Amino acid sequence: LATMLHRDPAAWGERPEEFDPDRFTPAAVRARPPHVFKPFGTGARACIGRQFALHEATLVLGLLLRRYDLHADPGYRLRVAERLTLMPDGLTLRLTRRSPAV
Numbered sequence: 001l002a003t004m005l006h007r008d009p010a011a012w013g014e015r016p017e018e019f020d021p022d023r024f025t026p027a028a029v030r031a032r033p034p035h036v037f038k039p040f041g042t043g044a045r046a047c048i049g050r051q052f053a054l055h056e057a058t059l060v061l062g063l064l065l066r067r068y069d070l071h072a073d074p075g076y077r078l079r080v081a082e083r084l085t086l087m088p089d090g091l092t093l094r095l096t097r098r099s100p101a102v
């Protein structure tokens with residue numbers, strides 16, 4: 001259900017499959033109904049780790065991106081692996097240290 005909701009052109013525009021971080025600018029988030037993005041599920045059985053996960057992701061990304069630039073193979077084409085969560089199959093990132101080193 002969430003997979004369909006997260007790809008609904010009525011909510012996400014003409015190319016819902018396209019990776020576009022600008023979909024999550026504060027203005028873009030405010031401009032759409034609140035219930036069209038449910039990465040943590042919904043209702044009584046929704047994720048109880050949501051706040052922890054969001055804090056952890058913010059911390060880890062902040063620490064990593066402060067020190068490293070991340071490079072993906074530009075030729076990589078998305079293959080979605082469905083396990084407990086959806087993830088990009090075979091995607092690897094190369095890290096280079098940002099300068100000046102911090």
Ligand code: HEM
Pocket residue numbers: 039040041042044045046047048049050052053085
């Ligand atoms: C980005 C990270 C995470 C995502 C995207 C995520 C997503 C989800 C989703 C979609 C569900 C299922 C909701 C349903 O069945 O409708 C769920 C359930 C659950 N999650 Fe998470 N989760 C994340 C991190 C975590 C963390 C860090 C914890 C614990 C510290 C956690 C604990 C749980 C538990 C216990 C349930 C079952 C709740 C229940 O059935 O009552 N999750 N999560």
